[in-house]
Amino acid sequence: MHFAALAALAAAAAAPVSAFYLPGSAPRDYKPGDQVDVFVNTVTPLLNATLRSLISYDYYDPRFHFCQPEGGPVKQAESLGSILFGDRILSSPFDIKMGEDVKCLTLCRSKVPGNDAKFIHDRIREDYGLNFIIDGLPGAELKKDSRTGEQFLDGQGFLLGLHGYNGIGSDDKPALNNHYDIYIEYHKRAENKIRVVGVMVYPRSVDSIVAGEETPNCNREGKPLYLSETADNQFLYTYSVQFRESDVVWSLRWDSYLHVFHPKIHWFSLINSLIIVGFLCFMVSAVLYRTISKDISRYNQVDLADDVQEDYGWKLVHAEVFRQPQRPMLLAVLVGNGFHLAGMTLVTLMFALLGFLSPSNRGSLETVLLICWTLFGCVSGYVSARVYASIGGDQWKPNLVLTAVLFPTIVFTIIGVLNLLLVFTGASGAIPFGTILVILFMWFLISVPLTVAGYFFGMKHGGWSNPVRTNQIPRQIPPCPWYLKPVPAAILCGILPFAAAFVELYFMLSSLFGNRAYYAFGFLFLTFGVVALTTATVTILFTYFILCSEEYRWHWRSFLVGGGASFWVFVYGLYYWARNLSLGSLTSVVLYLGYLLLASLLVFILLGSIGATASWWATRRLYSAVRVD
Incomplete structure (x- = not known):
């Protein structure tokens, strides 16, 4: 509901009750x-x-x-x-x-x-x-x-x-x-x-x-x-x-003022995305259900004549699939920060969707984003602790420190370099030193303690148990097709989530770089849901394919495939530059590429954590349904 509609309801109810206005929006x-x-x-x-x-x-x-x-x-x-x-x-x-x-x-x-x-x-x-x-x-x-x-x-x-x-x-x-x-x-x-x-x-x-x-x-x-x-x-x-x-x-x-440019394109894009994701989810669910049901039924059926059952397909790697991945600490940190971003995004979109972020209160959207990022540090700590324990990590102290400081340090470094460039060019958009101190204060004195609290709460709950045991000696991995290798798979699988959002991405880029207010939050909220669902579905399907090819190193691959849409976001940003921008100075070019790189990084971590979590859930459900002799 738009802010104008909420204000109209408040005005209509002014007689029987005492009305109130959001900060910055009083007439x-x-x-x-x-x-x-x-x-x-x-x-x-x-x-x-x-x-x-x-x-x-x-x-x-x-x-x-x-x-x-x-x-x-x-x-x-x-x-x-x-x-x-x-x-x-x-x-x-x-x-x-x-x-x-x-x-x-x-x-x-x-x-x-x-x-x-x-x-x-x-x-x-x-x-x-x-x-x-x-x-x-x-x-x-x-x-x-x-x-x-x-x-x-x-x-x-x-x-x-x-x-x-x-x-x-x-x-x-x-x-x-x-x-x-x-x-x-x-x-x-x-x-x-x-x-x-x-x-x-x-x-x-x-x-x-x-x-x-x-x-x-x-x-x-x-x-x-x-x-x-x-x-x-x-x-x-x-x-x-x-x-x-x-x-x-x-x-x-x-x-x-709140004129929606190309409203039919918004609706066409959203309906088209819903149809695609609905068809994709139905087909993937139907195919996987039929295939996996037959596999599980066959695997659980014992030959009474010789009491021997031969494993093949994805069951061959049942004793390897939950082996600890490479760099488990980094994976846990990224997944934790991805959930941090997801929670921040969802809450902010809900506030905007309900009309609480009035355009008359300038900067309200950005302020809520920053507040949510600060308060949701507990989410990253909790998720990182449980994921790290689930994949066999035991160095909890460095994992806690990295969860609290690694991702914010990378983001602040990129923004700091771009800010120095703005300072040297005399631009008014440079962030004042006092504002930088306020953000650092919010990070160190609010976000970091909340991350620590969430981490210890996650340690108290411990990791998720695995449905099958892991062998001591790793199984040899046969060569897999080129399209199942990490980089090609991430690029190919990232097309579908990107296709569900690229039209809305155009309006967001125009708003971000073209000094226009963005207010189509209803479309954006639904688009975010469609992209998240598409990412989860595609990643689960990819994980099933690599398990069938006897490749059990699915943890990092599922994260990379989930975040594959970030590659296409960066490519589309370059296309948008060539099509709609005519930047005449090196400073503007560096600023644009820096902001685009930062946006792609955020998309990679957010969607990568969704893909990794979806694959984790599907893999646990799959191997808990079979009988391992």
């Missing part, structure tokens, strides 16, 4: 003449035809020479997730009063040197955009979906300037947008209770300085503002404000 009532604050966020590249950069800049970066409020900009309080994902919200010099229309007011006079003009031109060519926030709503342009004809507010921002294909100016001579037409839609509940329900900003480029006149002229048609790269430039930033009454109530104001 604000204005009176006529009240100050309407305008906040500014980072200057970010926009996803138009292509995305040309991944580096964001602080709005008050001195090279932009934007107008500043008297006394300097004031930083606004932000959530931890908002900071991590690049929000830097500051006050602005706009003076807007509720209900008072104004035209062509001067914001400030700006002076831009030639070197900074070149910097601004480069950002215009890369389709950078500005982000205004009024009453929690992003300043947006009203656009029309070419496929559905539906009008919506594009909340990713508006262009810094115009060049080439997108209007006035050319790639050689970009025009800077220095005038903002701001339209504020409001809903009037009572005479002194006015609520903002929509914000639209339309930028224009106009050389508003007229020789001999003191007031600017914002309506000079055919007079865009061009900056010189060889001399100083002086010009005016101006703005106009118009208020419009609207019938839209406050609880539904986000509906215009």
Whole structure:
């Protein structure tokens, strides 16, 4: 259920009970003449035809020479997730009063040197955009979906300037947008209770300085503002404000922003995935049930004439199948951290699905992800302890340490390297040092102790017993076909889970790199379930095949096959880069590949743990059903 629907139900129930609002989502009532604050966020590249950069800049970066409020900009309080994902919200010099229309007011006079003009031109060519926030709503342009004809507010921002294909100016001579037409839609509940329900900003480029006149002229048609790269430039930033009454109530104001692009594709992809996974599960279950039932019946049937039974197929390795795998500690650590990620993902998706992660509360999704990651350390400790005991591990101290620190260290190292790159380039998306300390505090003082507690709880329960004994001497393994070897099998088997999610993956990448809010959590929740079920089914089938070929080293193979979809995620990320991105700097390329590598690693560990667990369950059920003489 979307947040808007929950808010509507809360409003309808306000008479008999006391309503409450989630943090950051409470409405604000204005009176006529009240100050309407305008906040500014980072200057970010926009996803138009292509995305040309991944580096964001602080709005008050001195090279932009934007107008500043008297006394300097004031930083606004932000959530931890908002900071991590690049929000830097500051006050602005706009003076807007509720209900008072104004035209062509001067914001400030700006002076831009030639070197900074070149910097601004480069950002215009890369389709950078500005982000205004009024009453929690992003300043947006009203656009029309070419496929559905539906009008919506594009909340990713508006262009810094115009060049080439997108209007006035050319790639050689970009025009800077220095005038903002701001339209504020409001809903009037009572005479002194006015609520903002929509914000639209339309930028224009106009050389508003007229020789001999003191007031600017914002309506000079055919007079865009061009900056010189060889001399100083002086010009005016101006703005106009118009208020419009609207019938839209406050609880539904986000509906215009939450536009679902290609809704039929979402449904087609989901239905197609459900059909595929349903057919796959049915076929695999039917085939395995018929085959294994016959095998079990034959194996359990003793020849009374000579009392001899010859083993063949998967029963040949019954005394080897639960032999300790290579690097058992690492396997237990990875499976434990995979369950950690799975629990974090499920809980976050459920919160988002129920509407608790309001888009008006910026960074709420990322904050919940971080909190869940911190609190679910007990899951990784518990699972790692039991898995390690089940596969015969006895060095519990190093296993506990690795469970608590190995995976977070790898992730923090990758993020730290990318963050240093952002710091050196002067990007606003670099994580502040104070935020890094907060995350380390959450890790060492909350997550690690919970992991230790979960580990000792898992040790108390011990490992799972094996249904058959293991021989002292390992059995010789015959050569297996190439398609059952670890790497080819992981690549081939990873196609099906990836095929169930690749359409949704496109929208997630567009949201992550294109500065667009992702809100199709219903589709994402079902897609996650389909992918998990497909991964488990494919891995069980593969494990059966390798056991039939007398290959009993299935532990690591099942993990690799389960995580095989991560290979296709990385490949699809490269395709998305070639198709939708036009990154012009080495820094942006390194950032994209680093984020893509991190995402693929998370998918590998998450789905690998699902595959390994499913194979473990199926193998135990299989060998507990046969009689071993």
